Amino acid sequence: MKLAEKLARIRETLDRLIPDVPIPLEHEDPFTLLVAVVLSAQTTDKKVNEVTPALFARADTPEKMARLSVREVHDLIRTVGLAPAKSKALVGLSKQLVVEHGGRVPRTLEQLMELPGVGRKTASVVLSQAFGVPAFAVDTHIHRLAQRWGLSSGKSVEQTERDLRRHFPPESWGRLHLQIIYFGRRYCPARGHDPAECPICSFAGRRGRARSVKASR
Numbered sequence: 001m002k003l004a005e006k007l008a009r010i011r012e013t014l015d016r017l018i019p020d021v022p023i024p025l026e027h028e029d030p031f032t033l034l035v036a037v038v039l040s041a042q043t044t045d046k047k048v049n050e051v052t053p054a055l056f057a058r059a060d061t062p063e064k065m066a067r068l069s070v071r072e073v074h075d076l077i078r079t080v081g082l083a084p085a086k087s088k089a090l091v092g093l094s095k096q097l098v099v100e101h102g103g104r105v106p107r108t109l110e111q112l113m114e115l116p117g118v119g120r121k122t123a124s125v126v127l128s129q130a131f132g133v134p135a136f137a138v139d140t141h142i143h144r145l146a147q148r149w150g151l152s153s154g155k156s157v158e159q160t161e162r163d164l165r166r167h168f169p170p171e172s173w174g175r176l177h178l179q180i181i182y183f184g185r186r187y188c189p190a191r192g193h194d195p196a197e198c199p200i201c202s203f204a205g206r207r208g209r210a211r212s213v214k215a216s217r
């Protein structure tokens with residue numbers, strides 16, 4: 001199958017199977033989305049959505065979050081994985097937003113990535129979902145699926161992001177990010193299985209039995 005045909009078929013399949021792509025992390029604005037995405041590293045969205053109501057009731061702006069101690073934030077998010085590092089990052093990034101950005105979330109990848117606890121994937125999610133700026137957030141799950149579907153031979157997440165950005169038009173990146181994550185959750189079973197039965201691997205995938213690529217985010 002030619003690459004262009006495969007890309008079109010992947011998009012058609014995702015649009016058919018995953019027509020709706022709600023943003024899974026509850027938030028009110030760019031700041032609360034940023035906080036939720038930082039919290040979501042190596043944790044399920046469900047877990048994050050359980051702690052953010054109480055956290056945002058205490059601090060839903062950078063100014064309010066910057067006034068909390070790391071200990072106070074930790075107490076509010078302690079059921080989430082990596083809570084010590086995340087509470088430190090949330091207070092640190094809030095202070096930085098107040099001092100360097102007038103209490104606003106910046107709109108560039110570079111400025112976002114200068115904030116504590118914010119890597120390229122988190123910055124891309126915020127750009128895409130809070131501001132509608134084209135960005136293809138690639139995590140390890142999307143990285144593995146892109147390889148399995150023959151969309152990237154990249155050895156790194158960075159190379160996969162470059163390949164996906166080259167394959168798909170910018171206006172589709174945000175939607176595809178969410179569609180691939182939802183696809184992984186719904187269709188990629190936890191155990192090894194036969195790719196011939198997969199709605200996408202059956203025409204796009206490489207041979208062999210698949211291992212889990214279940215996405216948490």
Ligand code: SF4
Nearest residue numbers: 187188195198201210
């Ligand atoms: S269901 Fe299996 S075969 Fe299909 S994309 Fe997921 S891992 Fe690959």
